[in-house]
Amino acid sequence: MNKCIWLLGLSGAGKSSISLELKKMFISKGLKCLVLDGDILRKGINSNLGFSEADRFENIRRAAEIAKLFLEEGYWVIVAMITPMEDMRTNSRQILQDQYVEVFIDTPIEVCMERDPKGLYQQVKEKQIKHFTGIDSPFEIPQYAHWVIDTRLDSVKDSAEIIWKNIVSY
Ligand SMILES: Nc1ncnc2c1ncn2[C@@H]1O[C@H](COP(=O)(O)OS(=O)(=O)O)[C@@H](OP(=O)(O)O)[C@H]1O
Numbered sequence: 001m002n003k004c005i006w007l008l009g010l011s012g013a014g015k016s017s018i019s020l021e022l023k024k025m026f027i028s029k030g031l032k033c034l035v036l037d038g039d040i041l042r043k044g045i046n047s048n049l050g051f052s053e054a055d056r057f058e059n060i061r062r063a064a065e066i067a068k069l070f071l072e073e074g075y076w077v078i079v080a081m082i083t084p085m086e087d088m089r090t091n092s093r094q095i096l097q098d099q100y101v102e103v104f105i106d107t108p109i110e111v112c113m114e115r116d117p118k119g120l121y122q123q124v125k126e127k128q129i130k131h132f133t134g135i136d137s138p139f140e141i142p143q144y145a146h147w148v149i150d151t152r153l154d155s156v157k158d159s160a161e162i163i164w165k166n167i168v169s170y
């Protein structure tokens, strides 16, 4: 059965990089695949939402509903969103039922800050961004993740291969 692989974790954890690597694998196998990346959704369908807890909840709810539509069309869906709170994850699980597979991209905040691929942590330091996840906005450690990837140990490619082996071709 096709699934929604929900990659969650801090900004800079590696969600987008791993989702793109995974997408290449789906395409090479001739499988239909859609990536829903928080950063991209927030520029379009979710451009009216900010980073309050209520807005994040709505942001994630919409992603889950879009994922559901594509699952019904036979797509594999990869979501790459911070999804900071357990109630947001529970809601996605309720929407997607047994097609929801949660993968925690577990990268400590110190490593994310060091990587800082978009310069956002620097902007947080300079107090240009407030309510940043893991700094002054909460991130609950996932309690029910189906899989946990430690990106200190596994490269982007290795992480995608682990997900493939354990979730897609399982
Ligand atoms: N305050 C604050 N906190 C967290 N992230 C911030 C914030 N402001 C902007 N950004 C950028 O928004 C991206 C996260 O969006 P998401 O939709 O994944 O967030 S959430 O799931 O609704 O919490 C996130 O993208 P990623 O770095 O890919 O996670 C950032 O680029």
Ligand SMILES: Nc1ncnc2c1ncn2[C@@H]1O[C@H](COP(=O)(O)OP(=O)(O)O)[C@@H](O)[C@H]1O
Pocket (backbone or CB within 6 Å): 009, 010, 011, 012, 013, 014, 015, 016, 017, 018, 080, 115, 117, 151, 152, 154, 155, 156, 159
């Ligand atoms: N093992 C790894 N897994 C994922 N990303 C990694 C890894 N090692 C280094 N990186 C780098 O960390 C950064 C993660 O950024 P990104 O994928 O945009 O994260 P996110 O979408 O979670 O914010 C990228 O520059 C990526 O090349």
